[in-house]
Amino acid sequence: MKRYGHWKYLLILFVLGFGVVYSLPNLYAPDPAVQVSYTSSSQSADTFLADGVRDILKDQDFSALVELNSDYVLVRTDTYQNQLKIKDILTNNLVNDVVIALNLAPTTPKWLMDIGANPMKLGLDLRGGVHFLMQVDTETAIRNRQDGTLQDLRIRFREEKIRYSQATVESNASIYLKFNSSEAKEKAEDFIKDNYTQFNIPFLGSDNDLILSLSETEIEQIESDAIDQNLTTLRNRVNELGVSEPIVQRQGKKRIVVQLPGIQDTAEAKNILGKTATLEFHLEAQMDTPRSRKTSYPYRNGIGAPAFLQDSIILGGDQVATAQASFDENGLPQVNITLDGEGGSKMHRATRGNIGKRLGVLFVEQKTRTIYQRDDEGKQVPVQETYEVKEIISLATIRAALGTTFRITGLDSPSESSELALLLRAGALAAPMTFVEERTVGPSLGADNIQAGVFSMQLGLFLVLGFILFYYRIFGVAASLALTFNIVLLVAVMSILSATLTLPGIAGIVLTVGMAVDANVLIFSRIREELNRGREPLEAIDAGYNRAFLTIWDANVTTLIVAVILLSYGTGPVKGFAITLSIGIITSMFTAIMGTRAFVNIIYGSKKNLERISI
Amino acid sequence: MTFNIDFLAWRKIAIIFSSIFLVVSIGSLFIKQLSWGLDFTGGTLVELSYPETANISEIREILLRGGFEGAQVANFGSSKEVLIKLPGTVSDSLGSEIVSLLSASNLNQEIDLRRIEYVGPQIGSELRDDGGTAMLIALAFMMLYIAFRFQSRFAGAAVIALIHDVIIVVGIFSLIQIEFDLTVLAALLAVIGYSLNDTIVVSDRIRENIRSMDSDNTHEIINTSLNQTLGRTLITSLTTLLVLFSLYFLGGELIKNFALALIFGVVIGTYSSIYIAANALIMMGLNKDHLRIEEPENADDNLLP
Numbered sequence: 030m031k032r033y034g035h036w037k038y039l040l041i042l043f044v045l046g047f048g049v050v051y052s053l054p055n056l057y058a059p060d061p062a063v064q065v066s067y068t069s070s071s072q073s074a075d076t077f078l079a080d081g082v083r084d085i086l087k088d089q090d091f092s093a094l095v096e097l098n099s100d101y102v103l104v105r106t107d108t109y110q111n112q113l114k115i116k117d118i119l120t121n122n123l124v125n126d127v128v129i130a131l132n133l134a135p136t137t138p139k140w141l142m143d144i145g146a147n148p149m150k151l152g153l154d155l156r157g158g159v160h161f162l163m164q165v166d167t168e169t170a171i172r173n174r175q176d177g178t179l180q181d182l183r184i185r186f187r188e189e190k191i192r193y194s195q196a197t198v199e200s201n202a203s204i205y206l207k208f209n210s211s212e213a214k215e216k217a218e219d220f221i222k223d224n225y226t227q228f229n230i231p232f233l234g235s236d237n238d239l240i241l242s243l244s245e246t247e248i249e250q251i252e253s254d255a256i257d258q259n260l261t262t263l264r265n266r267v268n269e270l271g272v273s274e275p276i277v278q279r280q281g282k283k284r285i286v287v288q289l290p291g292i293q294d295t296a297e298a299k300n301i302l303g304k305t306a307t308l309e310f311h312l313e314a315q316m317d318t319p320r321s322r323k324t325s326y327p328y329r330n331g332i333g334a335p336a337f338l339q340d341s342i343i344l345g346g347d348q349v350a351t352a353q354a355s356f357d358e359n360g361l362p363q364v365n366i367t368l369d370g371e372g373g374s375k376m377h378r379a380t381r382g383n384i385g386k387r388l389g390v391l392f393v394e395q396k397t398r399t400i401y402q403r404d405d406e407g408k409q410v411p412v413q414e415t416y417e418v419k420e421i422i423s424l425a426t427i428r429a430a431l432g433t434t435f436r437i438t439g440l441d442s443p444s445e446s447s448e449l450a451l452l453l454r455a456g457a458l459a460a461p462m463t464f465v466e467e468r469t470v471g472p473s474l475g476a477d478n479i480q481a482g483v484f485s486m487q488l489g490l491f492l493v494l495g496f497i498l499f500y501y502r503i504f505g506v507a508a509s510l511a512l513t514f515n516i517v518l519l520v521a522v523m524s525i526l527s528a529t530l531t532l533p534g535i536a537g538i539v540l541t542v543g544m545a546v547d548a549n550v551l552i553f554s555r556i557r558e559e560l561n562r563g564r565e566p567l568e569a570i571d572a573g574y575n576r577a578f579l580t581i582w583d584a585n586v587t588t589l590i591v592a593v594i595l596l597s598y599g600t601g602p603v604k605g606f607a608i609t610l611s612i613g614i615i616t617s618m619f620t621a622i623m624g625t626r627a628f629v630n631i632i633y634g635s636k637k638n639l640e641r642i643s644i
Numbered sequence: 645m646t647f648n649i650d651f652l653a654w655r656k657i658a659i660i661f662s663s664i665f666l667v668v669s670i671g672s673l674f675i676k677q678l679s680w681g682l683d684f685t686g687g688t689l690v691e692l693s694y695p696e697t698a699n700i701s702e703i704r705e706i707l708l709r710g711g712f713e714g715a716q717v718a719n720f721g722s723s724k725e726v727l728i729k730l731p732g733t734v735s736d737s738l739g740s741e742i743v744s745l746l747s748a749s750n751l752n753q754e755i756d757l758r759r760i761e762y763v764g765p766q767i768g769s770e771l772r773d774d775g776g777t778a779m780l781i782a783l784a785f786m787m788l789y790i791a792f793r794f795q796s797r798f799a800g801a802a803v804i805a806l807i808h809d810v811i812i813v814v815g816i817f818s819l820i821q822i823e824f825d826l827t828v829l830a831a832l833l834a835v836i837g838y839s840l841n842d843t844i845v846v847s848d849r850i851r852e853n854i855r856s857m858d859s860d861n862t863h864e865i866i867n868t869s870l871n872q873t874l875g876r877t878l879i880t881s882l883t884t885l886l887v888l889f890s891l892y893f894l895g896g897e898l899i900k901n902f903a904l905a906l907i908f909g910v911v912i913g914t915y916s917s918i919y920i921a922a923n924a925l926i927m928m929g930l931n932k933d934h935l936r937i938e939e940p941e942n943a944d945d946n947l948l949p
Contacts, residue, residue: 154898162767295760296740464736465764473693474758481896488894489887496883533827536891536899540834540906543887544841547880551845554876561646580848583793584841590785591837595830598778600771603830610834 041627044619045514051521054137054148061112062134064273065119065127066101074101078127085122091115105134109472131291132273149523152531152605153468155482157475158290159298160601162466165283169395170255170460171248172202178225179204180341185224191217197321203242211237256283258347258459263287265455266301280600285462295469303464306394306449307346307457308437311338312379313387313424329392329420330441336424338389343379345457346393348372350433352453354446362446363438366453373433381430390423390437392449395461468601482535489539490516493546501553503643507628508549511620515545518616519609528612531605541613547584548621552577553644566642567633574626581622589614647871651918652863652926658919662808669815678818681825682761686768687731688738691758692746697723703746710745712738721897725758736762775829779810782836794847795934801924802843805916809839813908827902835909838884842877842917849873850925854932862931866922874918881914 065082066074079097082104086093093115094105104119106112112131119129133156135148153160175198182204186193195207208214214237221228221239227247233240243251256279263285267275276288292298314323314337323337350369357363368376380388395417423439440446470478494512498505519538523530556573564572592614595607633639682689692698700717703726707715712730720727730738739760747755783803791799813835817824849869857865885907892903 164764164766296737299736463764464762465767467736467739467760467762469739469757469760471757471759473756474691478896478898481894481899485891485894485896485899488890492886492890493883496886500879532896532898533830533902536827536895536902539887539891539895540884543884544838544880546883547841547876550876550879550883554873554879558872576852580845583848584844587786587789587840587844588837590789591782591833591840594778594782594785595833598774598781599830600774600826602827603833606827606830606834610837 037623038627041623044518048514048518048521050141050144051146051524052517054135054141054146054524055520057136057138057148059133059135059148060105060107061109062106062132063104063112063115063119064101064130064132065104065123066130067127073099078102081123082119085119086115088122089118091118103132103134128268128271130271130273133291145525147524147527149520150527150529151479152529152534153288153290153475154470154532154602155475155479155530156290157470157472158288159292159295159470160466160468161287161289161299161302161464162280163285163287163303163462164465165252165256165259165285166395166461166463167252167255167283168202168460171243171251172198173460174251175202175204175243177342178227182206182221183341185220186217189216189220191220193217195321199240201242203240206234206239206241208237208239213237214239252283255459256285258456259462260285262456262458263302266451269451269455270298270301284465291472295467299464299467301451303462304394304448304452306392306452308349308422308449308453309345309391309393309419310343310376310379311341311389311391312343312383313337313389314339315386326389326391326419326421329422330439333421333424336389336421338391338421343388344368344372344375346453347457347459348375349453352450354443354450356443357436357438361438362440362443363436364440364446364450364453365436366434368433370433376431376433376435380427384427384429386427387424388427388431389421390439392420392422394418395458478532482532486535486539486542489542493542497546497549501549501644503632504549504553504556504625504629507625507632508546508553508621510628511549511624512542512545514624515613515617515620516542518620519613522612522616523609526612528608529605530609531602533602533606534609537606537609538613541610541617544588545613545617545621548577548581548617549625551581551584552622552625556642556644560642560644566639570629570633570642574622578622581618585614585618647874649871649874650867651870651922652867654919655923655926659923662916662920665812665815666808669812669818672815672818676818676821678814678824679821680772681823681828682729682731682763682768683826684768684772684824685731686763686765687729687733688735688742689730689759689761690728690739690742691720691760692726692728692743693756693758694724694726694750695753695756698726700726703728706746706749707742710742712742712745715742732765733762734765736764738762771826775826779833779836782833783807786836786840790844790847794851795930797925797928797930797934798847798851800928801921802840802847804924805843805913805921806836806839808916808920809835809909809912812912813905816908817905822901822904825901827898828905831902831905831909834906835913838906838910839913839916842880842913843921845876846870846873846917846921847925850922850930854930860932862926866925870918870922877914877917881910884910 065078067078074097076097079095079102082102083095086095086104093111096103096105104115106115116129116131123129137147179196179198183196192209192213193206194209195205197205199205206217208217217239218232221241222230227243228241229244233242260277260279264277267277267287267289270289272289272292274290276286278286280286287302289298318339322340324340325335325337327335348369348371349366351367353365355363355365398416423437440449490512494509497508501508516538519541552573555577556569559569559572560566589611592607592611595603596611599607633642698719700719704715704717707717707728714730716729718727719725728742739762743757743760783806786806787799787803790802810832813832817828846869849872850866853865853869857868859865888903888907888910891899892907895903
C-alpha cells in the first residue's frame with residue numbers, strides 16, 4: 030500500500046478545523062432586534078442617540094440590550110413580540126430624525142467575528158420579506174434627453190441667428206428640424222457637428238429638413254445613466270423606509286432588483302419606491318409664444334384656471350440638492366429648496382432676464398394604467414402603460430433673479446409637502462419604472478420553510494447514513510464521516526462567500542448528500558471487485574481509489590458544468606439551488622476521496638498482514 | 645454485488661419501450677401541453693392561511709363579487725391554507741387588493757398572509773426563453789466535454805440519453821398536469837447532471853474495458869461493463885431517491901414538484917444510462933479502433949490520490 034503522506038493528514042485536519050470554525054456561527058440563533066439610525070446617511074449613530082434610546086426604554090420599564098454599532102443603535106430582545114413593542118415605543122417617543130427598522134441581530138461570539146466567521150445569509154423565502162423587480166422605462170429617459178437638447182438648440186440657433194420654421198422631437202425620439210433656406214440648413218448642420226457629438230453622422234433629411242437621431246453609444250450611455258440614477262434614488266428611498274440589510278441592485282440591462290427583508294406592508298413600500306413625482310420649473314408662456322412651444326396645464330389643487338407654460342424647462346428636480354418641508358408665515362405648507370451649483374446658475378440665468386414675468390412650478394408624476402389592446406390574433410390583451418400627469422403647483426411672479434435657494438408654496442397639505450420634500454431629497458427617478466415582478470413572503474411561511482428544509486435534510490441524511498453503514502460497515506463509517514464533513518464544509522464555504530441560503534438551496538444541499546455518496550460507492554465497488562479478483566486487501570484499496578478517481582472526476586466535472594450554467598442563467602430559486610449544488614460538488618470531491626482515504630489508512634494502513642477488510 | 649445479466653438481449657424491447665414513452669410524452673406535450681406555473685405565464689398568486697378550515701366556495705364568491713373574475717381558488721397543502729391564482733393579469737397591485745378584500749370580509753378571523761407573487765407578462769416569457777437557452781447550452785457543453793474526454797460517439801450517446809430523459813420527464817409532467825415552474829426547471833437541469841453522471845460512469849468502464857479486455861466483441865464488452873457498474877448504479881440511485889423522498893414528504897409544498905421531477909428523472913436517468921446510452925454506442929458502431937490512439941494504459945494510476 031502506498032504511503033499516505035503526513036501532509037495529507039495535516040491538510041485534512043486543517044480543512045476540517047476550518048470547516049467547523051467557519052460553519053459554527055450558523056448554530057447561534059439570531060436575536061430579534063430593532064435598529065435605530067439617523068435619517069441623514071451622512072450622520073452615523075452616536076452615544077447621544079444610544080443614550081436616548083436607553084432612557085426611553087428605561088422609562089417604559091423595558092429591559093433590552095442597547096448596543097452602539099458603527100452605523101446604528103441596536104436594541105436586542107428575546108421575542109418577536111417584544112421586538113414589535115420596542116419598535117412602537119421608540120417610534121412614539123424618539124424625537125430625533127431617525128429611521129427605525131426591525132432586524133435580526135446575529136449572536137455570533139466575538140472571537141468568531143474577529144476571524145471573519147459569520148452566519149450564512151438567509152433568503153427572503155426563509156426569513157420573510159419582499160422582492161421587487163422593476164423595469165426602467167429608458168425610452169422616456171432618451172426622449173427627455175432629446176427634449177432637453179432641442180431646447181438648447183433653439184436657444185443656440187437664436188444666438189447664432191439660424192432661422193428655422195419647425196423643431197420637434199418625433200415619436201421615435203429623433204429631432205426633426207425644418208429650415209427656411211438651404212443656407213440656414215448648412216449653417217445649422219455645421220454648427221451641430223461642431224457642438225454636439227451624440228448624433229449619428231451623416232445627418233438624415235431631405236431638402237431643408239434635418240433629422241438628428243442619437244448614436245448607439247449615446248443611447249447606451251443615456252440608458253445606463255438613467256439606471257444608475259434610479260439605483261441611487263432607490264437606495265435613498267429605501268433608507269427612508271427603514272429596512273435592515275436591503276438589497277438594491279441592477280439586474281440585466283434595464284432592470285433593478287429591490288429586496289426588503291422583514292417588510293410586510295408592500296403597498297406602502299411600493300408607493301414610495303415607484304413614485305416618480307418630481308418638479309419642473311417653466312416660465313409662463315407669453316401672448317406671443319407660438320402654440321407649438323407652449324402647453325396648458327391644470328392646477329394641482331383644482332383652484333384657478335389652467336395656464337399656459339413654455340415648453341422649455343429651466344431645470345428639473347434632479348438639480349435639487351436638499352429639500353425640507355416647513356410652513357410659511359401664514360402656516361401654509363411649503364418646501365424649502367436648495368439647488369446644486371449648476372441648477373442655481375441655470376435658475377439665475379433664466380430669471381434675471383424675466384423679472385416681472387411668472388415662474389411656474391410643475392408637479393410631474395408618472396402613473397401606470399392597464400389598457401386593453403388587440404394582439405395579432407385579434408384577442409383583447411391587457412397591457413401596462415405609463416402616462417404622465419403634469420399639474421401646476423405654483424405660478425408666482427419673479428421679483429428678483431433667483432439663486433440656489435428659494436421656496437415653493439401652493440401645496441395642499443403638510444403630508445404633501447413632506448412627501449414632495451422626501452422625493453426631492455431622495456432624488457427623482459431619471460426614468461419611470463414599472464413593477465414587473467413582486468414576491469412577498471410572510472414571516473410564518475419563512476419559518477415553516479426553514480423547518481421543512483431542516484427536517485428533510487435530517488431525514489435524508491439519516492436514511493443515507495443508515496444505508497451506507499449497513500451496506501459498507503467500516504468503510505461505511507468512513508463514508509458517513511465524509512458526508513457529515515461535507516455538509517459542514519459546504520456550510521462553511523457558503524458562510525465565507527456570504528452566499529444566500531434559500532429553500533431551493535437547502536434542496537440542493539439535500540441532493541448533494543444523496544449524490545456525494547456516489548464517489549464512495551464508486552470507490553468501494555471497485556475495491557470489492559479487486560478483492561473478488563483475488564487481490565490482497567491493501568492492494569485492492571489502492572487500486573480501488575486509483576481506478577475510481579478518473580470516473581469520479583469526469584462525473585463531477587460534468588455535473589459542475591450544469592451547475593455553473595444554472596448559476597449564470599438562473600434567477601431566484603434556480604440560482605439558490607445552483608449555488609449549493611456547485612459548492613457541494615467541489616467539497617464532496619475532497620471529502621469523499623481524500624477524507625475517506627485518510628480514515629481507511631488510519632484503520633487499516635498500519636496492519637502488515639491484513640487478511641480481510643470490512644467493506 | 646456481482647451481476648451477470650445479458651442487458652443487450654433486451655435491447656429491442658428497451659427501444660420499443662422508450663419509443664412508446666417518447667411518443668406518448670411528445671403527444672401529450674402537443675395535446676395537453678404543459679401546465680405552466682405562474683413564473684412562466686405571468687399573473688398574480690396569493691397564499692393565505694386561515695386559523696380554521698377555509699371555506700373555498702365562500703372565498704370564491706367574495707372574489708367574484710369583488711370583481712376578480714377568473715380567480716382560481718384551491719387548498720394548498722392543508723385545509724387551512726388557500727392558494728388564489730389569477731394567471732395572466734398585468735396589474736401588480738391585485739395581490740394586496742385580494743388580501744384586503746378577504747381580510748375585510750373575515751373580520752372575526754385573522755388571516756395570515758403567507759405569500760404574494762406577481763410576475764409581469766414580459767418576465768414570464770423571458771424566463772421561459774432563458775430556461776430553454778440554459779438547457780441547450782448545458783447540453784452543448786456536456787457534448788464538448790465528453791467528446792474531449794472520451795470520444796465523439798460517447799458524446800452522441802450521452803446526449804441522446806439526456807434528451808430522452810428530459811422529454812420523458814417533461815412528458816410525465818404534461819400527462820399528469822403537474823405545474824411546471826422555475827424550481828421544476830432547475831430540477832430538470834439537475835436531472836441532466838444526474839443522468840449524465842450515470843452515463844459517464846458506464847462509458848468510463850466501457851472505455852477501460854475496450855482497452856483492457858481481449859475480446860473484440862463490442863457487445864460483450866459493453867455487457868460486461870454494464871454488469872460491473874450495475875451495483876454502483878443501483879446504490880447511488882437508491883441513496884439519491886432516499887433523500888428525494890425525504891424532500892418530497894418533508895420539504896414543504898414549494899419543494900414538492902421539484903422533488904417529484906427529480907424522482908422521475910433519477911429513475912429514467914438510471915434506465916437510460918443502461919439501455920439508451922449503451923444502445924446508442926452500439927448503433928453508432930463503437931469499436932476498439934476508436935479508442936486506440938489515446939493515452940497509454942494505466943495512465944490513470946499515476947493520478948491522485
